[in-house]
Amino acid sequence: xxxxxxxxxxxxxxxxxxxxxxxxxxxxxxxxxxxxxxxxxxxxxxxxxxxxxxxxxxxxxxxxxxx
Numbered sequence: 445x446x447x448x449x450x451x452x453x454x455x456x457x458x459x460x461x462x463x464x465x466x467x468x469x470x471x472x473x474x475x476x477x478x479x480x481x482x483x484x485x486x487x488x489x490x491x492x493x494x495x496x497x498x499x500x501x502x503x504x505x506x507x508x509x510x511x
Contacts (some may be wrong), residue, residue, distance in 0.1 A: 446490060447474065449501035455510050463506070467498075 447470035452463060471491070478484050491498045 447471070447498060449498060449505050451505050452509070467502075 447467070450463065452459065474487055478487055489497070494500060
């Protein structure tokens with residue numbers, strides 16, 4: 445199952461630590477499951493895509509709304 449970035453309502457250090465822990469766990473799990481070049485490309489696109497990749501979503505949903 446592909447990771448989706450949740451919208452944060454709580455920006456406390458504990459909440460951020462928990463969100464980052466889930467993010468890194470998903471990154472580890474998804475990267476460990478890669479078997480061939482096509483899967484690596486899909487993985488890269490899912491995480492790094494400029495318009496709707498995970499990193500873009502983190503910027504939009506976590507960093508920009510942070511107090």
